[in-house]
Amino acid sequence: MAEQVIPAWKKWLEGIGEQGVFFTRFVRNIFAGGFEWSEFVRQCYEIGYKSLTLVGITSFIMGLVLILQLRPTMVDFGAESMLPRTLSIALIREIGPVITAIICAGKIASSIGAELGSMKVTEQIDAMEVSGANPVQYLVVTRIIATAFMVPLLTLIGDVIGLFGGYIAINLTDDISFYLYFQKCIASIEFVDFIPAFIKTIFFGFAIGFVGCYKGYNSNKGTESVGIAANSAVVTASLWIFVIDAIAVQVTNLLYY
């Protein structure tokens, strides 16, 4: 038993150490000068564009379904008019950021992991390194900053689309004007709802980019390792999202209440 457990823990700890080293390399390269703007913009476009449809559809359905699920209970309590408010708080505080981040983990972390993994396998990263260029700066810094930038943006868009889904759901049975609905939604959102939620999405985005890059950049040289890199990037990134979420809620409560 112990013979199995100890190596597993050792490996896990080594992994943490390696991630720490990778993180320092990333940070040092942000400030090393010569930021790759054009690659950054390209990555932003790729990341945003690739995930927009999926984020849009899921958020819409989430908003719709939440209203349909909440409605019977709220009607029992005679709190039907609270529906927009309930939805907007749930969506903006928690469901929007987490759902968007999970989708991005599946879509972006895996594609970054696979892309860098295959660059590793086909020796492109080695080639960049021996040429004296800086693969961390070109490949890693751009991708991590792009995800940290785009995931919050996607979340904002997802939130709006989700609220719109809720509007459609309410209108299936009731009649509420578009203007009134959004007014109710927005009126119930306060600074303390929005800002912490927004900040945590930056961390979500960072985690997605970082894990994807780390797994891809450090994958082994074998064709099967591309699949492994992509797969473990998704699993690890998803896990990180929930860990960050749990930490974020504690921090927020400490700061605001």
Add this chain to the structure above:
Amino acid sequence: MADNKDISTVDQPVKTDTNEVVIHIKGLKKSFGEKEVLRDINLDLKRGENVVVLGRSGQGKSVTIQCIAGLLTPDDGELTVFGEDVTQMNEDELKQLRIKIGFLFQSGALYDSMTVRENLEFPLTRVLKLKDQQEIDQRVEEVLEGVGLADAADKMPSDLSGGMRKRIGLARTLIVKPEIMLYDEPTTGLDPITSREISELILNMQRKYKTSSIIITHDLECAKITADRVVVMNDGEYIAEGTYEALQASENEFVRSFFNEQK
């Protein structure tokens, strides 16, 4: 980086007129897990010299040059390039060294998200930090013509054949005019005519820029054209060394078996 040398020197074979050693390897060892790949590698590469390494597949030829470029860390032994110990270098020193070393990967290793032109511009803008677009374009044209692919500039690597990819990989390495070239099987997978052209290109590089090269190959014609000296590798050691002709006439059976294949 070697600057453009005077054109008048182009056709003067440089050979080993200075005895400056640019790469010094002594007792180099490298294992992967239990597997001992390099056991005892000894080699001195002089300035302007072409050394060809022959050896069977999986003998650690690629591993040797990856150690030289600092991609792998040897377990033991001396390894100096331009008199400096590669194994002791920090990231910045390694980067400075790598600017002077060109490395042709066995697979070509083209950046597959970039066009051929962007591939070639990458080391110019990222490593040499050239700003002048005219100079960049000129260098790209020149090197593409050198490998006989002047019209491939705007293609994606995925649209190229294996041989073309290899030649572009070579072009991307040569474009910075390195002082030391490490060629990993530059002609494998190419037709005889292109192979010969590549071999002559290697020879030309040596003459034109005094490039010192280690050339790993299975292609005897390439070896014959390019080699000032040939070493034969077996079981993680260099077992024979000499000019092409000398080794061809060698008594050693293993060495001879390399040369007989072709007849």
